[in-house]
Amino acid sequence: MRVTLWGVRGSLASPGAETARYGGNTSCVEVRGSRGTVLVLDAGTGIRRLGASLPKTLRRVDVLLTHLHMDHIQGLGFFAPLFDGAIETHIWGPASAALDLRSRLARYFSPPLFPVHLRDIPRLVLHDVSDGEAEIGEFRVTAALVCHPGPTVGYRIATPRAALAYLPDHEPALGVPSFPAAPEWTSGHALAAGADLLIHDAQYSDAEYDDRAGWGHSSLGQVIAFARLAGVKHLVTFHHDPSRTDADVDRVTGQAIAAARPRFAVTPGAEGAVFDLPATRARPAIRASRAGRGARA
Secondary structure (H helix, E strand, C coil), X not given: CEEEEEECECCCCCCCHHHCCCCCCECEEEEECCCCCEEEECXXXXXXXXXXXXXXXXXXXXXXXXXXXXXXXXXXXXXXXXXXXCCEEEEEEXXXXXXXXXXXHHHHCCCCCCCCCHHHCCCEEEEEECCEEEEECCEEEEEEECCCCCCCEEEEEECCCCEXXXXXXXXXXXXXXXXXXXXXXXXXXXXXXXXXXXXXXXXXXXXXXXXXXXXXXCEHHHHHHHHHHHCCCEEEEECECCCCCHHHHHHHHHHHHHHHCCCCEEEECCCCCEEECCCCEECCCCCXXXXXXXXXX
């Protein structure tokens, strides 16, 4: 599978000269299979450019939403395949205790937030997701509820040769006196275990986390500890705080790697970076810094 990062920022899009290298678009990742299956993980602002890049011959695309916070769905109305009658778009995502996915998405696809109603999209199939597995093209997709405010899932996308784990908004350390705890008590562990590539929330530095515990996000030190517990081969840090400049991302990532000394590669997510699995060598479209090229202790 080929994994391409189209948006890596958390909470709020942050374009500007100071974020140009890692990118300012919010969460969106493309996963493309060898037989042409296209999965889109989350629909942040990065999804607009992704939609414009898809082949004209594509007839189905699957969008897997982890949750419905605005930074993960704000680009959905600008995803060109939604309005192309030749393409069937499947959207997967969590329902709430009171509303199914259709009802939840209809709140966004309606005035005053958006001028187009969900009912006006020509070829749309919706799937409520909680815990479970599905076959989508050549991929086996596993979803599980994870620790984040509101109904939120993480995804594991696997072929017989490789596995990707995607946990963009995740706080497994919440309420854990000494993190990490045993694997069976750790949110998201089953999704990430043994993954070739883990894309994981790393919004805060360790110093910032104490004042933000319970907000649903992880510190860099926590995500490195989580990746070590899960036995992953390569960690991509993701959901960079909107206040982080490129220099800040380099600095806090370098500090976390120096403190934790992981025995696996750690790469800060950057828009345009491409990872081919099972060989997880990044091919960044944006010039990477020392930290951005990945680090191995």
